[in-house]
Amino acid sequence: GAGVSQTPSNKVTEKGKYVELRCDPISGHTALYWYRQSLGQGPEFLIYFQGTGAADDSGLPNDRFFAVRPEGSVSTLKIQRTERGDSAVYLCASSLVVAGGPDTGELFFGEGSRLTVL
Amino acid sequence: GEDVEQSLFLSVREGDSSVINCTYTDSSSTYLYWYKQEPGAGLQLLTYIFSNMDMKQDQRLTVLLNKKDKHLSLRIADTQTGDSAIYFCAESTLGSGTYKYIFGTGTRLKVLA
Numbered sequence: 196g197a198g199v200s201q202t203p204s205n206k207v208t209e210k211g212k213y214v215e216l217r218c219d220p221i222s223g224h225t226a227l228y229w230y231r232q233s234l235g236q237g238p239e240f241l242i243y244f245q246g247t248g249a250a251d252d253s254g255l256p257n258d259r260f261f262a263v264r265p266e267g268s269v270s271t272l273k274i275q276r277t278e279r280g281d282s283a284v285y286l287c288a289s290s291l292v293v294a295g296g297p298d299t300g301e302l303f304f305g306e307g308s309r310l311t312v313l
Numbered sequence: 314g315e316d317v318e319q320s321l322f323l324s325v326r327e328g329d330s331s332v333i334n335c336t337y338t339d340s341s342s343t344y345l346y347w348y349k350q351e352p353g354a355g356l357q358l359l360t361y362i363f364s365n366m367d368m369k370q371d372q373r374l375t376v377l378l379n380k381k382d383k384h385l386s387l388r389i390a391d392t393q394t395g396d397s398a399i400y401f402c403a404e405s406t407l408g409s410g411t412y413k414y415i416f417g418t419g420t421r422l423k424v425l426a
Contacts, residue, residue, distance in 0.1 A: 199355070228414070230416075237317070237418045238401070286355065288355075302414060
């Protein structure tokens with residue numbers, strides 16, 4: 196499709212399990228972001244990729260969270276030993292922004308993956 | 314650290330103007346944005362303003378930026394029921410070496426018919 200695609204749209208898991216969330220950005224977008232949105236809150240920054248490398252992972256809450264983007268396109272957010280507090284909607288966004296470029300940096304968001312940890 | 318704050322709720326009557334306010338703390342912000350989120354959907358960009366501007370108008374939308382007070386507002390003229398959604402203010406420091414976008418908590422706009 197033409198937009199940012201995220202799978203699964205809903206994931207229910209048990210405490211302690213491992214979860215992978217996938218993001219397929221808009222073709223050609225070099226920048227990819229992961230955000231977490233808890234109920235009644237705004238998106239909270241997790242990690243930003245420029246190409247294949249994580250340019251800024253300062254938002255990852257702890258070492259249970261990890262993300263990869265091996266070929267500079269699809270990204271996977273991985274959560275180990277899930278906890279109930281990880282329950283949220285995980286949003287992925289992509290952008291054409293490049294370092295030093297003039298673009299206004301519009302973020303194109305997917306519809307999110309809703310994670311529920313029981 | 315960076316922080317973006319918004320009031321949580323706003324209720325207006327159809328046809329009236331809505332004004333949604335936002336304050337931010339990062340003085341190095343280069344762009345400020347308004348995103349709209351409808352139920353069950355991702356965020357969509359409504360409009361943006363570059364930090365060296367103080368006003369931008371786009372059809373029914375007017376963005377005002379007071380950089381000295383770090384205050385951003387979004388005015389929606391002739392508000393319609395279809396404008397009911399959550400509106401997020403966001404700031405970025407594009408062009409300054411980092412590309413982290415910080416979002417506010419969102420303002421839920423309810424338009425009464």
